[in-house]
Amino acid sequence: MSFKLSKKKAPLFIVCLLILTFLSGIAAGYFSSHGITENAKFEAFSREVFRSEVSGSALTLHYSLAHPEKQGISRKKASLGTVPTDMKNTYQICAQYEEKLKSFRYSHLSTENQLILDSMLLYYHTEKSLGDNYLLQEPLGPSLGIQAQLPVLLAEYAFYEEKDISDYLNLLTTIRSYFQSILRFEEKKSQAGFFMSDTTLDRILAQCAAFIENPDDNYMQDIFQQKLSACKKISPSEQQALILTHKKLMKTEVIPAYQELMTGLEALRGTGKNTRGLSFFKGGRAYYIYLLQSQTGTYVPVNQIEKRLSRQLSDEISTAGKMLRQNPELLTTLNQGISFKEMEPAQMLNCLRKKILSDFPALEDVSFELRTVHDSMKDYLSPAFYLTPPIDTGTPNVIYLNPAAGYQGLELFTTLAHEGFPGHLYQTVSFERENPSGIRSLLGTSGFAEGWATYVEPFAYQYAAAYINDSSATDLAQLSWLNRSINLCMYSLLDLEIHYNGWSQAEAASFLRAFGIEDSTVVSEIYQYILETPGNYLKYYWGYLSLLDLRTAEQNRLGQDFDLKDFHSRVLKIGGVQFPVLEKYIDR
Template sequence: MGKNFFGEKFKLRKENIKNRIMLMILAILMCLQAGCGGSQGSREDFSAYMNQIFRAEVTASTLNMHYNLAHPENYGIQDYKVTYGNVSVGEGNETAVILENWKENLKKFNKKDLTVSQQMTYDIMMDCIEKEIPAGKFRLHEEILRPSTGFQSQLPVLLAEYTFYDEKDIKDYLELLSCTPELFSQIMDVEKKKAELGLFMADFAVDDIVAQCSNFVENPESNYLLSTFDDRVDEAKFLTPEQAELYKAQNRQVVTGDLIPAYQRLSEDLSALKGTGKNSGGLCGLPGGKEYYEYLVQDTTGSDLSAEEMQEQVKAQRKQDLEDLASIAKEHPDIGQKCGNYQLPTEEPELILKDLQNKMQKDFPSPPTVSFAIKEVHPSLEEYTAPAFYLTPPIDDISQNCIYINKSKGDTKLELYTTLAHEGFPGHLYQNVMERSCGLEPVRSLFGSSGYAEGWATYVEMQSFYYADVDRDVAAFLQKNQSALLSLYASADLGIHHDGWTLRDTIDFFAAYQINDKSVIQDIYQLIVEEPAHYLKYYVGYLEFLNLREYAMAKYKENYSDYQFHRALMKMGTAPFSILKKYLPEYYAE
């Protein structure tokens, strides 16, 4: 399954955007063959079976486990292999067998006998199984090494933020780092197979990844994974000074002797494959690529809409936003000047987040009291990270909340305000701590939807324009403009990957909206080629929340309120939108 480690705010320019590691579903066959649940069908049996799956799945990747659980021993996890997981070419058949076993075991339960929350878990798992089994044929269409959201891009920050709760965590961390060369070797075996089949990435994607790797390995003796490790070890009260110095020396040896050479070798191996890619356009240019994209957009967005239906909804929302913008401009001829000259009381991130927490209270339930830290992205990663991103906490320790600000992107004024709403309150941070506090089955943390997470953050970001201390017409104009811009990128994503738009087509599309800088559009085109469906998780996810809200307003009429709607969503937790709609009545009235 994988975990959504990052929630991020993306901007409409070429940059790397962190989001998601999908390592893959790994073997739990021993558990299933031993008869782990489903035999009696009670609520207790169901919870036991879900926990069995959770333990097997979460331990398949130590990185995944550590970011899911601060204290795995409390979940019955004592012994486990330290590993990134398996990325071998032949892993797909095993995955299909696991999914079929999940399906057969789930069928042994009478869903009507389960609690409402368990019924949702059942439906979420079945939905995943039904979609993932036929998708197994697309194993080699997937790309682990994406320039923006690929594993190699996310790994440095995940390592820098790897919390040391006890000495075992330090030992696991060092062993994990030493596994990096083998993992990258496995990844390259997959890339070589992709090259043989004509499925390898475009040359410009290779160039982006190579540049990223080169940036990371520059000045190895001052690599930030040395200083960040030293800082964490110095703060570890469970270590003696002598132990701390010993671990610092070990980390330096592993970083300079294993991790950095692994990135260097990855860069060299990718460069050697440059030129073997047969397609520099959208996925529909690959054998089976259009069918894969149709699967990918539903998997990424959590929406059941077809690609054609998504494009129609995106166009309809853009048309409405543009009409609203024209209406505001007609009523306020000086709106351009007002949007350029407004001021906010503060641009301090901590004060903005405090202001958002106060303003949101009438529309959103209060979250548990949690702390959070604001950190700056390390200079070596600035070029390849978003303007801001949120690192999700373990499900058993929601106090670990961190928002990164990328100073090089230069967000100011309302842009900074809405970015922090997207990452913090009532965005990713809020959604995560609310979901973690609702008592959901632990296995639910493994079935997150990017479309839900980023759609929610975009949905509340749009609302946050109206929380800022600016004139209502300024807030409305900037919000409608942001929505219309996002829609352009969503349309381009669908056009490039589903309909085969060329760079010329994409230039013509943007030109229709008075966006004419060809070099900028080429950058956007290449980013969309590198990151299929990436923009859709933001915008289609946002539209699905609007659809869900319209459904709730029509159903509850005078009994509808945003507060009740948002409360129900937070209690349900992350799920595909069709399942959220199905269960909304069960939670809205609570």
């Protein structure tokens, strides 16, 4: 989930002019000999930007820092803020940041600070490039929209201090005003002809209805009580009073906020005329390119992405076909179901921790928690997801599993690798142990994060062969990965074709038919999901291919000196950046 830039003005740096040349010379010499260097000035600037941006939303602040006061950041009254209907102020801030970043003497900065500057400059330049297409943004969605993610973010709002409890309760009182700002944004979208289709509207309304269906038995109340019981400084009587307050707020603020959101959206029904991809909106193609750059972190032209995906799809199908011609029985086993050793999810994660040591650097003393998605949300959330901990604590590392997905055996094992080891959890903890600048936590792209977690999956399938009860375990594991890779590649190509080249559902159905997907209900669901989440599959698969191609380039550069574990170590140390920045610094 991404958060908007705050509306604060960029800090002004006031320099006192020294009148006497003699004194100016003395001052310059003093500062030079006492460490007021270009690095120090840049680090001061990046810290100030971090403090300003991280304070823009109470959720951003809380999920970034458990104890913001220790970072010199004072908390304001907790609020979800608003969704702006005008981006002029945001673009002005981006321009100010760009100008300041360009003023630093690049060659005088350390390699780490050069990397941060490059990433910041590219980030703010990309945000500014959104321009007049900002109305094509969609904060709502059946599974990835803010109204679906917000209950989980609030449920996971940790109580590190007593202040966090009051902040959390205050946040509940701001949901209504936040949703009202979303409705104003949606009304403006509607007036511009950019409102969602009725099909998407129905799916969002169904998600909202499921969340508020049982107001007296909402899972947020149970979780609030569980978190309170862990606060030893709060007496039983105080806990009971807080539970009653929370229950009242759920009924008077949270539930009504969702009801008002549903009513406001229903009033806009029928105003969304486009039932096809972004290219059918004015500015839609330019907006799609912005999504690829800002979310996927790639600046490769669309036609080159399309060619690379097509080549990969052809290669994967060729490899799978060769394997099946050599051993046709593999397909029978896949269709009947692979027999996998019985293990609990926690056991799988612990097995993965040991297995990855042959290919990835060791990571000691890492704790994790496994939780289950509540029944009321299971139809609208991802099969699994990892919640990153605050950068000043590094804990808790929570992985959610959605029982609605029904994952088990090989599928569960590789999913846990994606979310845990050596995926999201492993990458996040590894990078944070490098003690990076705070600003890095706000600059990472989904393309790097999801690309890394997808990149490690073929390794996980290799590791899984040890737990497959079949003499052809290695081939079955490889074929299973090829099947997943082919599917992700297909959907990524469809994403490009639907949103950039304007494919209809009939054209998408013809494409899928070539791969044996003929069920009209399945085709419709695939098409609708891609319509609602432009660029989402590319974050995973193009991110994966970007890392795979970078590895190949490093292998070609280093020849026999290439070491896989060392390559992974270098990527992990650089951390989440846009792919042009990663490519620039990988061999430094």
